Amino acid sequence: MALVTFWVLAILAVASAIGLLLRQNPIHGALFLVGNLATIAALFLTMRAEFLATAQVIVYAGAIAVLFVFAIMVLIPGKEETGPDPLRPQRWLAVPVVGFLALEVALALRSGQFQAPPRGQLVSGGIESIGRLLFTDYLFPFEVTSLLLLAAVVGVIALTRRGAA
Amino acid sequence: MVPESHYVALSAVLFALGVLGVLIRRNPLVIFMSIELMLNAANLALVAFGQRHGTPSGQVLVFFVMCVAAAEVAVGLAIIVSIFRMRRRLSVDDLSHLRY
Numbered sequence: 001m002a003l004v005t006f007w008v009l010a011i012l013a014v015a016s017a018i019g020l021l022l023r024q025n026p027i028h029g030a031l032f033l034v035g036n037l038a039t040i041a042a043l044f045l046t047m048r049a050e051f052l053a054t055a056q057v058i059v060y061a062g063a064i065a066v067l068f069v070f071a072i073m074v075l076i077p078g079k080e081e082t083g084p085d086p087l088r089p090q091r092w093l094a095v096p097v098v099g100f101l102a103l104e105v106a107l108a109l110r111s112g113q114f115q116a117p118p119r120g121q122l123v124s125g126g127i128e129s130i131g132r133l134l135f136t137d138y139l140f141p142f143e144v145t146s147l148l149l150l151a152a153v154v155g156v157i158a159l160t161r162r163g164a165a
Numbered sequence: 166m167v168p169e170s171h172y173v174a175l176s177a178v179l180f181a182l183g184v185l186g187v188l189i190r191r192n193p194l195v196i197f198m199s200i201e202l203m204l205n206a207a208n209l210a211l212v213a214f215g216q217r218h219g220t221p222s223g224q225v226l227v228f229f230v231m232c233v234a235a236a237e238v239a240v241g242l243a244i245i246v247s248i249f250r251m252r253r254r255l256s257v258d259d260l261s262h263l264r265y
Contacts, residue, residue, distance in 0.1 A: 006167045010175045017182040017202055026194045033198045036179075040205050047172065049212050049224050059231050064201065064238050071194060071242045075249050087258060094188035102181040109173055122166070122216050125224045133225045145232045152236035159243040 005046060013039040030068045037061050049125035172213035179206035191256045193245050197238065204234050 016039065019032035041056040123129075134142050179202060186199025208227045215223020249255050 002167050006171060010171075013175065014178060014182070017179055017186075020195070020198055020202065021182065021186045021189070026192055026198075029195050029198055033201060036202065037205065040209060043172065043175075043209060044212060046167065047212050047216055049227075052208075052212065052224050052227055055228065055231060059235055060201070060205070063235060067238055067242055068194065068198065071246060074246055075194070075255060091189045094185060098181050098185040098188065101184060102177060105177040105181065106174070109170065109177060123219050123221055125212075125221050129221045130224055130228065133221055134228070137222075138225050138229075141229060145229060148236050149232060152239050156239050156243040159240070159247050 002046065006043075009039050009043050009046070013043070026072050027069070030065060030072060033068070034061050034065045037065070044125075047125070048122040051125055051127045051130045169213040169217045173210050176206040176210040176213070179203075179209070191258060193248075193255060193257050194242075196257065197241055197245070201234065201238070204230060 016035040037060040041053045044053040183203035
């Protein structure tokens with residue numbers, strides 16, 4: 001049963017990623033991205049990462065996807081990739097390169113260091129265990145994250161202010 | 166129970182698709198979405214490895230990756246919007262000069 005769930009979610013994730021690559025209109029790409037993020041949230045749930053699944057939906061599907069849609073609205077939608085592509089032959093080169101990359105990763109995954117004995121039971125990723133770690137072992141990185149977000153806010157305001165810069 | 170190697174293999178496939186998107190698309194917005202795809206693939210692998218080692222530390226790391234991704238998207242989209250204001254066109258191949 002768990003295996004069936006995994007395969008359904010995996011096929012959905014890969015299909016939405018391919019849809020993101022192939023659609024010319026960026027708003028369709030954004031929709032496929034939301035689908036992909038939602039399936040990854042479901043995959044987190046199957047690994048008992050409940051807090052991360054919630055955060056994934058709120059942060060990615062909520063904030064980041066809305067930001068993308070706003071950006072597509074501000075810029076002119078659907079008109080970006082018009083005109084002849086001067087680098088078209090080089091783009092086809094990307095497919096074998098990525099195929100080689102996938103092969104390389106697959107070979108690395110089959111090597112010995114990833115063959116650990118399976119554990120009987122998954123660790124719970126509820127909000128209690130995550131929060132306990134976040135405010136004890138990872139307190140300093142957590143505070144640095146707030147600084148990073150502040151820097152991002154200030155940077156965005158400085159970049160998009162009209163008349164300045 | 167699904168073995169963790171399945172999740173890691175899926176994350177490898179999604180990461181490769183993200184790389185492909187960065188390489189073949191010309192629209193900077195779609196390139197950004199492909200980068201999000203790669204970040205999510207890495208998150209999936211982190212959670213899977215955390216479960217293999219029996220600790221939620223991997224999930225804490227994913228939490229930090231999400232914060233960095235949010236900051237990165239905000240700054241990146243601001244840069245794209247200001248480039249579009251300046252040049253009225255949106256293709257990464259136009260941006261071959263390190264000045265405007």
